[in-house]
Amino acid sequence: MAVAASSMHALAMNTDHPAADFSDTPWWLSLIKAVLLFVILLLNTLLVIWFERRVIGRMQQRPGPNRAGPFGLLQTLADGVKLALKEDVTPKNADKLMFIAAPIIAGAMAFVAFAIIPLSGSVWMFGHHTPLQLTDTPVAVLLVLAVAGVGVYGIVLAGWSSGSTYPLLGGLRSSAQVISYEIAMGLALVAVFLYAGSMSTSQIVLAQKGIWYCIPAFFSFIVYIITMVGETNRLPFDLAEGEGELTGGFHTEYSSLKFAMFFLGEYVNMFTVSALATTLFLGGWQAPPGIAAIGGGMFNGGWWGLLWFFIKLWLFMFFFVWLRGSLPRVRYDQFMRLGWKVLIPTTLVWVVAVAFIRAAQLGFLGDSKAWGGIPRATLIVIAVIAVIVLAIAWVWDTKQARKDNEVTAPPDEVNPFAGGHPVPPLPGQRLVEPVPAIAAAPAARSSVDNHSEEPRG
């Protein structure tokens, strides 16, 4: 046990602080990196809007924007200029101060979180050896959640300050959505923290040298993917702007540049959550396993890291677009039920399970080894978890089967004219011997007449 305690201690000593070394980074270099990050995000946003429209166009068998510039690439730029030149309307009932502050908060907060994302390892830049990352702290991942939490103010204030009903409802809806899904998201991240032993992004990337966390923390990965869609208010979870119910949601009353800020914020948020997913679950800037081994890791790190990072990032962006192209919007209560009654409890159980697995791996539950050097305790814990999961699945399954049995099977024969209107038979059903048409007709007609004579309005 003494060994275990000391190893735990060593773990804490090693991984609490960021692995990225900023000691050779003067302040002007940080400034340059910040500006570059800003520019990259803006350009990426321009690109992803075009990308989204093209891909969805393909999915719906139409070309998408293809006039402005080569392949329509400049379409977004044109749209942006047009948006900026539109009249800026402020409603009479609006709370001026908050109405202006809301888009600024939403837009600004979206950019902040990207500061802690490691785009790659250390590179030489203007004569300094510096990580391709603006900053890192021991609680970097929590910073993303905190910034997202503050960003919600933008949405909720936009809704309130517009002084009109639809934006208020949309704002409340979307902030409720973000807050609820942030809980499940935070819980999903806990498993990653447990594996990496750190909350610093650079440490988490380094800790994935052996295996990307999307495999050992697969459940967290799934939950994170679901919650990141909920968190960014994207289809199928874009209830805050359900046109049928709420017109445009919180930004109904916004126009021109203020609207552009929300628009930009939403897309930058998509990049942020995707970048976080890349960092936490897909090994960040590290090359895929096969390529990482080539030439002693010559493609793994340095400026090459940028390539791998952006490939992974854009895979997530494609996933967002794909979802939008294929799924309908869910209903609000279904969405909330999924978040509170499914995601949060199951993730909670999952975190406890991971805690046990980690405790076994680190030797807190005994050091004896089974075959092939796998710790016996790990095997036992995994076996216990598997048994529990199977037992729950079995109980649930029998319950479901019983419920299914209760549903009475449709009768074998059906009289197509029983309700007055002709009804086609269900698969496997036979029609009752047809009644002679003349005998059946008066009954059918009288019931039809009844319907048509009903007073309207």
Add this chain to the structure above:
Amino acid sequence: MTHLGGAESTLFWFAAPLSVLGALTLLFARKAVHAAMGMAMTMILLGIFYITEQAEFLGIIQIFVYSGAVMMLFLFVVMLVGVDSSDSLVETIRGQRVAGLLFGLALLALTISGVARTTFPSFIGLDKANASGNVSGLANLIFGKYVWSFEVTSALLITAAVGAMLLAHRERLRPKLSQADWSRRRIREGVNVAGLPVPGVYARHNAVDTPALLPDGSISELSVSRVLKARGQVVNTQTLTAATEEFEESTGDSTQEEGGQQ
């Protein structure tokens, strides 16, 4: 971690007045939402202070939990309930504002005089406090010396959750009626079999607060929500039809003669 030194004090002199401003907004803002936003700003700035003092975990959690979640719920309630400035300005107990101010000042004087008289010992230093990492150091304390407090807090959280359920959540005592159930019920009872009449549609108006007209020209009481009726927010249809009639007269385009009797 490098010491910020000059940068730290610059940040302080920039952020400290802002946080005081936020606190004063809470006190003096006329709109409840502005007050809540002032408080949220103060809380975020407090979090930033913590971070500059190298309590990163505490600072982030302060922003995440208090500003991100708790204040947001406050805002929710304020917006949904619709508190406005006209509600709370009446003093029910005379002179309590003055008394409160005096007591507040007395407390302030007491603490300031206390703190001013104090000679503080030399500080241990943040580097020593953060020797094993900010997060790990905190974890060592929470799960070490203060584990009892940490565990007992769970009783508090359970109580809060149960209390909220008890005071605010109305338990569903019978199954919720589905659309089909409502339909069956209407048929069985034979009242409003086709559902309640929809609100009226006029040339210039079409909303839930406009009652529909019955064939004899009178208003259908059933076509507007009784909540709107109780609040007195139902539109007077006379003005709507009058405007149309006036318009028809002026243009000579009257559907009334064509339609015959109404």
Add this chain to the structure above:
Amino acid sequence: MAADSFVQAHIDYGAVAPMLIVFGTAMVGILVEAFVPRASRFWVQLPLAIAGMVVSLVVLVTISRGHEVITAGGAVVIDAPALMLQGTVLVLSIIALLAMAEPLGTRSPDAFTQSGASVPGSPAEANAVRLGATSTEIFPLTMFAVGGMMLFPSASNLLVVFIALEVLSLPLYILTGLARRRRLLSQEASMKYFLLGAFSSAFFIFGAALIYGFAGSLDFDAINKAIGTNGGMDGLLAPGVLLVAVGLLFKAGAVPFHSWTPDVYQGAPTPVSGFMAACTKVAAFGALLRIFYVAFESLRWTWQPVLAIVALLTMVIGAVLSVVQTDIKRLLAYSSITHAGFVLVGLIALNTVGISGTLFYLAAYGFSIIAAFALVALVRSGGTEATHLSQWAGLGKTNPLLAGTFSFLLLAFAGIPLTSGFVAKFAIFSAAVGHGATWLAVVGMAMSAVTAFVYVKVIVLMYFSEPAEGTAVVTPSALTGISVAVGTVLTLLLGIIPAPLFEMTQHSTLFLR
């Protein structure tokens, strides 16, 4: 100061087992709410809660007595006073819970609303009553409160004191708002209690922060050691002690932090008022004893005069205002304020006689007040509780048993010989005289006379007036019966043979530090 490596806090489970059992029962109670069908919840929850407390009491007496330690990283101290106070809280809570559970032939506690979330008098509420909704959540909530009350006097660290304060208060805020009858009054009381309680907690935590700044530690022992040595920082200590005292005196209901008491006792479900008057007082005075005798012991000559003035004010204002009350629950509330003043007199005696007197007084008063409130809950008029004094007129003629028992309890509050009240007051005032505060004893005696006048007025009203229209007494089940019987018999027994309890309290005066 961050520890640079992980040191596991050692927990003596034998010592803290009673608290763990109570908290565990509360959590099982929550699960019962989730999984047991509504119809049978009441008869699952009540035995569960009672069994939890009885087992806890048995463990306390048999096992914990052998484990007098400071444990859990200096958070909890189990010593003779702590054991005595925890035992008192448990016994009082058992009989208080019996009274709170009184179902009056239904499947739900009668004093509590069946639908706390619905608007008072709304169709939703009527529907809930018709469909048999229950509010058996009060059992786990009460258990949480009891757990907090047991932790409060045994906490050895200001942080734990604060958490225990909240753990015991939060369920009480909720219970206060759940009265079945006169719900608006009840909800208003709950709101008041919550807001004022939150303020007092804020004062407490502010004071604790100042004291931490002074001593560099929240442990009582370390604070006491720092007081002698840390000369340059006294400026933080004095406001800190004052603010901490505000938080604790609020819970004890001492003047000038008493203003919540009458409103809350009047609005809360009647048996809950009894529970609060008895058990909260035990816990709050227990914590006061420990903080002032252990943490601020070196400052005793500084705080003693301040508390003496508070005691004086509490006695005088409680007694004088009780004269003009016309509502029986408010009358009992002001009487409880006066009693808090008496207990404070014992607390500031600064000797073992004072401590033992305080402990005795708390136990004796607790038994009487629980029984008294349980009886008040039985007098009804027009479907609600008849709490106005005029409705109590002539009760001696219509229901001699209730009136007789209630009169006896009132006489015990007044301190008439042959009741526990007399012995308790005697113990307190002799301690006061013993340490030279004769003037406090004299004022106490005078105020006893004033309150005696009030109580006799009620007794006269019950026996020498014409019976009031419409007032009726409901027949309770055995639950209230046991509760009242135990309370009354102990009031009598402690008046006739106080020696056994006295001996126990005299053996429970040594604080572990």
